[in-house]
Amino acid sequence: MILIVDDKPENIFSLRSLLESKKFHVDTALSGEEALKKVLKTDYALIILDVQMPGMDGFEVAETLAGYSKTKEIPIIFLSAVNTDKKFITKGYASGGIDYITKPVDPDILMLKVKTFYRLYEQTLALNEVKWKLQREVESRKLAQEELKLKVDFLHTVLETIPQIAFTADALGHITFVNEKWFKYAQSPIEFPQIHPDDKQVHTFFEKHVKSGEPFEAEVRIKDVDTGIYHFHLLRIRPIKEGGIVNSWVGTFTDIEDQKQIENKKDEFLSIASHELKTPLTSIKAYIQLLERMVKVEGNGSVSTYIHRAQDQVIKLESLIADLLDVSKMENGKLKVNRAPFDLETLVVNAIDTITHTHQHVDMKVEREGEPFVVEVNADAIRIEQVLINFLTNAIKYSPGAEKVVVRTQVRDGYAYIAVRDFGIGIPKEKQEHVFSKFYRVEESSVKFQGLGIGLYICAEIIRQHNGGYGVDSVPGEGTTFYFSIPLN
Numbered sequence: 050m051i052l053i054v055d056d057k058p059e060n061i062f063s064l065r066s067l068l069e070s071k072k073f074h075v076d077t078a079l080s081g082e083e084a085l086k087k088v089l090k091t092d093y094a095l096i097i098l099d100v101q102m103p104g105m106d107g108f109e110v111a112e113t114l115a116g117y118s119k120t121k122e123i124p125i126i127f128l129s130a131v132n133t134d135k136k137f138i139t140k141g142y143a144s145g146g147i148d149y150i151t152k153p154v155d156p157d158i159l160m161l162k163v164k165t166f167y168r169l170y171e172q173t174l175a176l177n178e179v180k181w182k183l184q185r186e187v188e189s190r191k192l193a194q195e196e197l198k199l200k201v202d203f204l205h206t207v208l209e210t211i212p213q214i215a216f217t218a219d220a221l222g223h224i225t226f227v228n229e230k231w232f233k234y235a236q237s238p239i240e241f242p243q244i245h246p247d248d249k250q251v252h253t254f255f256e257k258h259v260k261s262g263e264p265f266e267a268e269v270r271i272k273d274v275d276t277g278i279y280h281f282h283l284l285r286i287r288p289i290k291e292g293g294i295v296n297s298w299v300g301t302f303t304d305i306e307d308q309k310q311i312e313n314k315k316d317e318f319l320s321i322a323s324h325e326l327k328t329p330l331t332s333i334k335a336y337i338q339l340l341e342r343m344v345k346v347e348g349n350g351s352v353s354t355y356i357h358r359a360q361d362q363v364i365k366l367e368s369l370i371a372d373l374l375d376v377s378k379m380e381n382g383k384l385k386v387n388r389a390p391f392d393l394e395t396l397v398v399n400a401i402d403t404i405t406h407t408h409q410h411v412d413m414k415v416e417r418e419g420e421p422f423v424v425e426v427n428a429d430a431i432r433i434e435q436v437l438i439n440f441l442t443n444a445i446k447y448s449p450g451a452e453k454v455v456v457r458t459q460v461r462d463g464y465a466y467i468a469v470r471d472f473g474i475g476i477p478k479e480k481q482e483h484v485f486s487k488f489y490r491v492e493e494s495s496v497k498f499q500g501l502g503i504g505l506y507i508c509a510e511i512i513r514q515h516n517g518g519y520g521v522d523s524v525p526g527e528g529t530t531f532y533f534s535i536p537l538n
């Protein structure tokens with residue numbers, strides 16, 4: 050909007066008509082004082098200001114406007130009578146006015162100037178808008194930076210408080226912060242502690258993970274700077290992502306030396322205990338066999354029954370000890386398989402025979418489904434039979450009162466597949482993934498059924514060593530299928 054200030058209504062009228070004919074919005078004031086009041090309330094793009102007015106003259110108005118921040122940018126065109134002294138013109142400019150037109154007004158020149166100023170005004174507005182936006186952007190960035198700094202400070206304080214060795218790294222994996230405890234194992238804040246040569250070398254491994262953005266975890270031994278002794282630590286490194294992109298990493302080393310030593314002692318104990326148990330057991334077994342032979346010769350029926358029972362118990366004890374020995378071998382990475390070609394069908398038939406024989410006291414049939422195998426596999430026959438017998442023993446054990454167990458055999462995609470299905474108590478869905486873990490037993494059944502929770506753990510390792518697959522399907526109350534597959538070649 051344009052403000053025309055003139056004490057003569059007829060001048061205002063002609064100027065107003067001229068401007069409105071060119072589609073400009075126009076406001077008017079009949080004195081300098083009125084103009085000042087209006088200017089404070091309304092935003093004007095341009096003021097056309099008569100110089101000679103009673104009361105406040107045009108220059109005084111312009112000087113006052115130049116003093117307010119709201120109005121100092123408004124362009125002013127002064128209008129003055131003809132033959133005005135040059136010094137008035139100069140005064141006009143000095144007081145902040147921008148242009149000057151003498152009366153009588155030439156409409157073309159006036160319109161030219163008005164349009165120019167109007168455009169200038171619009172450009173100034175646009176510029177101001179940009180400036181304002183930029184200012185806001187700078188401020189919000191400053192705020193974000195301050196917030197970020199607060200967060201980083203907070204993280205560092207937390208990392209200083211925890212009992213672990215902790216560090217942060219940038220997106221490229223370069224260390225950016227380490228806590229006090231770092232220096233027990235590292236001499237410099239930018240280099241990782243020295244890792245035992247036999248363990249995963251963190252920097253090379255970390256580099257790989259930096260590329261993939263995946264978290265990483267490893268048990269490593271790191272060297273105490275003072276004593277030179279390596280201590281077991283659990284190293285965990287997690288990426289911090291922003292909008293799906295890794296922007297930094299946080300890592301901790303947790304001291305697990307004590308835990309490791311206890312574990313080693315336990316494994317050692319397990320190994321010694323099972324070896325020690327094995328020797329007297331072998332003698333007991335031999336004596337029982339001797340007794341059995343003697344009783345056969347003398348024909349004493351009830352003694353023979355008891356001897357059989359003793360034998361059954363010895364077999365159970367033997368298999369328990371064998372399992373414990375296997376676990377201790379697994380801990381030491383010594384559970385190896387001895388491959389040789391054998392007929393898989395014979396193995397399945399033998400395993401079912403053994404089970405039927407050793408479970409005569411339960412009324413349970415073992416049925417076959419699928420195709421009998423006509424293939425030879427190159428595997429460890431004793432270990433594969435161990436897996437199948439374990440599945441069958443569990444199937445019978447965990448389905449009291451059921452009539453049968455079904456063994457399904459089939460060759461599929463280059464694999465021999467064996468599944469053992471029972472109609473027993475089943476395993477709740479959320480527990481199924483755990484049954485192959487060491488010492489895991491499903492709570493619901495562990496009171497009623499005896500066991501150590503290591504059979505399936507060993508089976509899984511045996512199948513893994515054969516590059517095979519294994520798994521379980523189960524519906525509580527309906528039954529369970531345990532299966533495994535081994536490659537034919």
Ligand code: ADP
Pocket residue numbers: 443444447471473474475476484489490491492494495499500501502503504505506529
């Ligand atoms: P365990 O000596 O306890 O039987 P396993 O390693 O053979 O040890 O099995 C682990 C756990 O899995 C068992 O304690 C039992 O809870 C569950 N389980 C194994 N087989 C079956 C099955 N056929 N039906 C229901 N639960 C089973």
